[in-house]
Each structure stands twice: as C-alpha cells, then as structure tokens.
Amino acid sequence: MGRNYKIGVIKGDGIGPEIIDEAIKVLDALSANMGFNLEYNEMLMGGAAIDATGVPLPDETIQGVKKCDAVLFGAIGGPKWDNVERHLRPESGLLAIRKEMGTFANLRPAIVYDELVNASTLKPDVVRGVDIMVVRELTGGIYFGQPRELFEDRAYNTMVYTREEVKRIAHVAFEIAMKRGKRICSVDKANVLEVSQFWRETVIEVAKEYPEVELTHMYVDNAAMQLIRNPKQFDVILTGNIFGDILSDAASMLSGSIGLLPSASTGKGVGLYEPIHGSAPDIAGQGIANPLATISSASMMLRYALGEGAAADKIDDAIKKSLAKGYRTGDLGAYDAVEICSCSEIGDIIAKYVSQ
Ligand code: NAD
Numbered sequence: 001m002g003r004n005y006k007i008g009v010i011k012g013d014g015i016g017p018e019i020i021d022e023a024i025k026v027l028d029a030l031s032a033n034m035g036f037n038l039e040y041n042e043m044l045m046g047g048a049a050i051d052a053t054g055v056p057l058p059d060e061t062i063q064g065v066k067k068c069d070a071v072l073f074g075a076i077g078g079p080k081w082d083n084v085e086r087h088l089r090p091e092s093g094l095l096a097i098r099k100e101m102g103t104f105a106n107l108r109p110a111i112v113y114d115e116l117v118n119a120s121t122l123k124p125d126v127v128r129g130v131d132i133m134v135v136r137e138l139t140g141g142i143y144f145g146q147p148r149e150l151f152e153d154r155a156y157n158t159m160v161y162t163r164e165e166v167k168r169i170a171h172v173a174f175e176i177a178m179k180r181g182k183r184i185c186s187v188d189k190a191n192v193l194e195v196s197q198f199w200r201e202t203v204i205e206v207a208k209e210y211p212e213v214e215l216t217h218m219y220v221d222n223a224a225m226q227l228i229r230n231p232k233q234f235d236v237i238l239t240g241n242i243f244g245d246i247l248s249d250a251a252s253m254l255s256g257s258i259g260l261l262p263s264a265s266t267g268k269g270v271g272l273y274e275p276i277h278g279s280a281p282d283i284a285g286q287g288i289a290n291p292l293a294t295i296s297s298a299s300m301m302l303r304y305a306l307g308e309g310a311a312a313d314k315i316d317d318a319i320k321k322s323l324a325k326g327y328r329t330g331d332l333g334a335y336d337a338v339e340i341c342s343c344s345e346i347g348d349i350i351a352k353y354v355s356q
C-alpha cells in the first residue's frame with residue numbers, strides 16, 4: 001500500500017487555474033512511480049468564490065482546508081472584483097485563510113538558477129549563486145493590526161507585534177538557518193518605529209538559543225538597496241509582514257522573473273503552498289504564464305508538508321534540466337532561449353522529466 005495524501009487545491013483567478021493544472025500534471029506524473037497517491041479536493045477562494053457564493057472565503061473552504069495534509073494554491077484577484085467593498089475583495093479571502101490556518105511563517109526562497117543568470121536585470125556576476133531564504137511573518141503586523149479605519153479625509157492602520165508572534169517566527173528562521181549557511185539578517189525599521197525596536201530586542205533574545213547562528217540587523221531601506229547591490233551577502237532574511245512582502249518581490253527579480261519563485265506558508269497545522277506572484281490578469285487565458293513557481297511550490301509541499309524529499313528533488317532537478325535545455329516561457333524568453341514554450345508545454349516537459 002502506498003502513502004495517501006489529501007491535497008486541497010485552490011486554483012483561484014486569472015492565471016491561477018492554468019498554473020495549478022500544470023503543477024497537478026507534474027504531481028500525477030511523479031506520484032505514479034514514487035509510491036504515493038494524491039487525492040485532490042478542489043475548493044473556492046477569491047474572485048471565483050465571490051462569483052459562486054458571494055463571499056471571497058466560503059465556510060466550506062475554511063472547513064475543507066483543515067481536513068487536508070496540505071493546500072496547493074494558485075493566485076486570486078483581478079480587475080473584475082476591484083470595486084467591491086474591501087472586506088469582500090478577493091485578497092481579503094487570502095488574508096483570512098492564512099489567519100484561519102495559523103500559517104504565520106512564509107518561506108520565500110530566492111534562488112538564481114545558473115542557467116538563467118542572463119535573465120536577471122542585474123549583471124550575471126552580481127546574481128550568480130544567489131540563494132536566499134526570506135522568512136516573512138505572515139499573520140501579524142500592519143496588515144492585521146487594529147484599529148484600522150478609512151475616513152473621507154484621513155485613514156490609518158496599526159502595526160502591532162506581540163512578543164509571542166516575534167519569537168515564533170524568529171524560531172522558524174533560526175531553525176532554517178541552522179540547516180543552511182547559519183546566518184540571519186533581521187530586517188526592521190528600528191531607527192523610527194517602536195514596534196521594530198521591540199522586534200529587534202525579541203530576535204536578539206531568541207538568538208541566545210542558537211549560538212551557532214550569526215545574527216545581524218539591517219534597516220529595511222538599506223536592505224532593499226543591499227538586495228540589489230550585493231544579494232550574495234544574504235543567507236536567511238527574517239522580517240515582518242509588510243517588509244517581507246516588499247523585499248521578497250524585489251528578491252524575486254534577482255532570479256529573472258516573478259514567475260519562477262515558490263513559497264510555503266506554514267505554522268501550526270496545514271500549510272499553504274503557492275507561487276509568490278499574483279493572478280496576472282494581463283496574461284490570463286493566453287496560455288503563456290510561467291508555471292515554474294507553482295510547480296516549485298508543489299515541490300516545497302512534497303518536501304515540507306508530506307516528507308517526500310526524494311520526489312521534491314526530482315521536481316527541482318527537472319526544472320533545472322528544462323532550463324538547461326533552453327525551454328522557457330515568454331517572461332524569460334528573450335534570454336538564451338532555445339524554444340519559447342506555452343504554459344502547458346512547460347508542464348509537459350517537467351512531467352516527462354520527473355517520470356523518467
Ligand atoms: P502579479 O504578480 O499578478 O503580476 C505582476 C506582473 O508579473 C504582470 O505583468 C504579470 O503578467 C507578471 N507575472 C506574474 N506571474 C507571472 C507568471 N507566472 N508568468 C509570467 N508572468 C507573470 O501582480 P499584480 O499585477 O500587482 O496583481 C494582479 C492581481 O493579483 C491583483 O488583483 C492582486 O491583488 C493579485 N495578487 C494576488 C496574490 C496572491 O493571490 N497571492 C499576490 C499578489 C497579487
């Protein structure tokens with residue numbers, strides 16, 4: 001008897017369904033000969049859920065994800081739902097599900113594949129060998145802080161962190177650093193914000209439990225600059241919700257395209273595995289989206305949620321092999337491409353490699 005896993009699947013909006021279909025194609029090709037079985041349970045969230053049920057996060061989805069071993073998610077949002085009330089916007093569904101699932105840690109690797117050093121907008125020497133893990137706090141900070149209010153002539157949000165919230169995300173970062181280069185750069189704005197001073201003091205406290213890890217601190221404005229100037233100086237970046245959101249998008253461009261980078265949102269229970277990009281409404285339905293970020297997210301799901309590391313290695317190797325052979329979607333197309341491929345052709349190629 002093989003291992004059986006229940007996978008929640010939320011395709012979402014825009015390119016979401018296209019990229020998720022390719023990840024599932026790869027997972028199916030892989031599970032057949034790796035001795036495990038994946039049972040998919042599709043659920044609604046975002047614009048698709050608004051259209052079908054009137055709300056961005058139906059109760060059925062909240063209950064459904066809790067019964068899964070992991071959730072694979074595409075992306076949500078789009079101009080169609082831009083003018084609905086804020087609490088009914090597609091994005092509020094994503095914020096709410098992260099909170100419901102207790103996924104307080106967002107892991108965002110930014111890796112530059114050797115085969116794509118020319119695809120970055122930065123010089124090859126600057127990006128070659130970059131391998132950064134951004135550990136972003138996901139369920140606290142200014143995106144969730146109360147009070148928050150929008151009036152006609154003024155508006156405010158509140159950036160709050162509790163000691164417990166900072167400690168638990170710091171522990172995640174230190175554990176990851178122990179398995180990598182044993183260096184953490186904690187990013188904050190402690191020169192201006194009290195909440196950042198508190199963040200820094202708390203991270204220093206946690207660091208005492210990990211004497212092997214070297215901890216440094218950097219202000220977020222400098223970190224944005226250093227990521228572009230000399231990204232290889234970073235191993236693990238530990239930061240809060242809003243700073244991590246911005247820095248990880250900046251870091252994604254080191255790799256050449258936002259369409260390459262996966263993420264894992266983990267925490268107390270079931271984890272959410274998703275590309276870092278959005279629903280790309282500008283290219284939705286054209287079959288040209290890059291599915292690699294989602295296929296890599298499926299790899300992270302196998303590794304971190306299901307403990308199927310060998311299967312994850314197969315996906316990672318297949319991605320490298322396809323890039324080395326010159327297969328590219330259009331977002332990477334201008335650089336050293338042998339063949340410009342559609343979203344589903346890339347899925348076919350990776351599926352073929354993982355089943356070899
Ligand atoms: P986006 O990431 O969707 O797109 C930014 C740019 O990158 C676009 O030009 C897009 O075509 C390109 N791009 C993104 N993914 C790509 C891929 N896989 N292959 C090729 N090109 C790709 O960001 P945006 O345009 O700011 O937002 C569009 C919508 O997505 C908005 O409604 C936004 O709220 C939502 N969004 C959702 C998530 C999520 O679901 N996690 C994250 C960010 C934005």
